[in-house]
Amino acid sequence: MQIQDVELVISAVAPQQYPNDNLPEIALTGRSNVGKSSLINRLIQRKKMARTSSTPGKTQTLNFYRLNRQFYFVDVPGYGYAKVSKKARAKFGEMIETYLEERQQLQGVISLIDVRHQPTEDDLSMYRFLKYYGLPVLIVATKADKVSKGKWQQRAAQLKKALQLNQTDDLVIFSSMTGSGADQIWQWLQAHITT
Numbered sequence: 440m441q442i443q444d445v446e447l448v449i450s451a452v453a454p455q456q457y458p459n460d461n462l463p464e465i466a467l468t469g470r471s472n473v474g475k476s477s478l479i480n481r482l483i484q485r486k487k488m489a490r491t492s493s494t495p496g497k498t499q500t501l502n503f504y505r506l507n508r509q510f511y512f513v514d515v516p517g518y519g520y521a522k523v524s525k526k527a528r529a530k531f532g533e534m535i536e537t538y539l540e541e542r543q544q545l546q547g548v549i550s551l552i553d554v555r556h557q558p559t560e561d562d563l564s565m566y567r568f569l570k571y572y573g574l575p576v577l578i579v580a581t582k583a584d585k586v587s588k589g590k591w592q593q594r595a596a597q598l599k600k601a602l603q604l605n606q607t608d609d610l611v612i613f614s615s616m617t618g619s620g621a622d623q624i625w626q627w628l629q630a631h632i633t634t
């Protein structure tokens with residue numbers, strides 16, 4: 440997909456601030472530092488639209504990026520950062536949970552995990568949480584350039600097994616450095632966004 444137009448419409452801290460133009464939304468979730476900002480920047484072909492984090496866990500807003508005036512990427516704050524107190528993050532944070540549970544416009548979630556590691560407890564909880572609410576999920580295993588290509592299929596199989604990935608969900612091995620996997624992500628988006 441060619442992205443002609445990107446606008447960060449709002450960095451919201453409360454539902455009253457969410458956009459009200461009723462466009463479809465795709466949320467992006469993942470542990471802090473997993474490579475979410477880099478993925479967004481790669482997909483929208485902008486170098487620094489989404490802020491890559493030098494201080495992980497700091498951004499506690501839902502960032503709504505409107506693409507081609509057709510749909511939104513909703514950048515959800517990274518979870519699992521130890522320095523964010525337990526109280527501040529409930530589980531993933533009340534704002535995140537409420538958004539994922541209740542947002543009518545939400546049509547699917549891209550959930551990021553690091554290709555090199557087994558999913559963390561938080562990664563597993565997030566996937567279960569998303570499935571509990573019936574959301575279509577694409578798992579994106581990030582930083583693929585850090586693992587040799589010959590190992591990708593093995594890693595994909597291990598990660599699917601660890602997550603107990605539903606048959607209706609998919610997993611893509613992705614690198615924001617090389618762009619590998621980006622086409623598959625766009626294909627998934629095109630199949631899951633209905634306007």
Ligand code: GDP
Pocket residue numbers: 469470471472473474475476477478490491492493495517581582583584585613614615616617
């Ligand atoms: P976020 O906290 O999830 O938004 O993560 P960032 O996008 O800020 O990335 C965290 C760190 O991982 C940064 O140092 C990035 O340069 C690095 N990174 C992100 N994606 C990749 C990737 O595909 N390959 C490599 N080698 N490094 C990456």
